[in-house]
Amino acid sequence: MINPIILYITIIVDVIFGEPNEKVHPTVLIGRLISLLERLLPSTYSNNKIRDFLFGSVVTVTTILIVGYISYIVEKLILALPKHLSYLLYAILLSTTIGYRSLKEFCIKPIEALIEGDLEKARELVKHVVSRNTEDLDKEHILSASIESLSENLTDSVISPLFYAIFFGLVGAFIYRTVNTLDAMIGYKNSKYYYYGKLAARLDDILNFIPSKISGLLLIITAPFYGGDWKRALYGFLFESLKTPSPNSGFTMATLANALNMSLEKIGYYKLGNGRIDIDKSLRAFKAIDYSIIAFLLIYTLLWWLFEGFH
Known part of the structure; x- marks a missing residue:
């Protein structure tokens, strides 16, 4: 354990x-590798389903193996250095697999535009946060889109990479980030990627299965600190978390929506929670992310001391 x-x-x-x-960002470099392999093994746009699945699977597995091997070598080199230097370099590399600061920055911008009273600017900014059509979104649904992305990506951007780093080091964190990037690039349910990206999408679901539950539980535990109700949060976790198309994202979205007594809605797909969403509740959602990450670190520190610290 790390x-x-x-x-x-x-x-x-x-x-x-x-x-x-971007020139040195590992995730960007992973994306370029995926694009290169995709050009070498292109999709048939579902005209040949078996070939698409096989080619997409080869792209997925090859990318994972390459990144896993490179991260394994780099980790070995870092751990051979003096302790304090190795800790620093290890942490710097590990930080490239998370996106805590960038997540908050992207998700707060549409809300800031709404605070300024600029609805059109908020609609434009929220395009960078979610993939849905934002042209006709009202204030409440812009807030919802921002908080949906914020809460869902608590898992993807922070908890999952740290979770796999704890058990598998840099290799685990980078393989998780690779699978997550593959899902983001080829995991779509359209004619081009439906079969081509199926393995990548399923692997992403599998790798996020445990961390998404941890993220939801952290939002329950820390509810009193960000002005939430832990009982409502627990209700959302237990009874509304599977309303979303994704098998994992609902655990954080439903928990946070109910904790803050607000509604998170993607029109035509799902609605989580029943209360009215507003600026104040949306801003408290950012505190929820902060407290959840702090709780994750503190709980892990306690467990590490119990199991490793006295050896």
């Missing part, structure tokens, strides 16, 4: 510096 000091440094590095430059 020393919790590394996780604290990882979060601090991400909060202070944010995302690395």
Whole structure:
């Protein structure tokens, strides 16, 4: 299990510096590798379902193996360095697999535009947060879209990569980020990727299965700290979490919606919670993310001391 000091440094590095430059960002480089392999093994747009599945699976597995091998070598080199230097370099690399600061920055911008009274600007900004049509969204649904993305990505952007780093080190974190990037690039349910990206999409669902539950539970535990109701949060976790098309995203969205007594709705797809969403509740959702991550670090630190610290 990874020393919790590394996780604290990882979060601090991400909060202070944010995302690395695109030229050296590992996720961007992974994306370029995926694009290269996709050009070599192109989709038939579902004209040949078996070939699409096989080619997409080869792209998925090849990308995972390449990234896994490189991260394994890099991890070995870092761990051979003096302890304090290795901790710092390890944390810096690990910070590139999370997106805590960038997640909050992207999701707060549409809300800031609404605070300024600029609905059109908010509609434009929320396009960078969700993939749905935003041209006719009203204030409430813009707030909803921002908080849906914020809560869903608590898992994808922070908890999942840290969870896999705890048990499998840099290799685990980078393989998770690779699968998540594959899902984001080829995991769509359209003619081009329906069969081509099926393995990538299923792997992403599998890898997020446990972390999404952890994220939901963290939102329940910390509810009193961000002005939420832990009983309503628990209700959302238990009874509304499977209303979303994704098998994992509902655990954080439904929990947070009910904790803050607000509705999160993607029109025509799902509605979570019953209360009215407003600016104040939306801003408290950002505190919920902060407290959940702090709780994750503190709980892991306690567990590490119990199981590793006295050896």
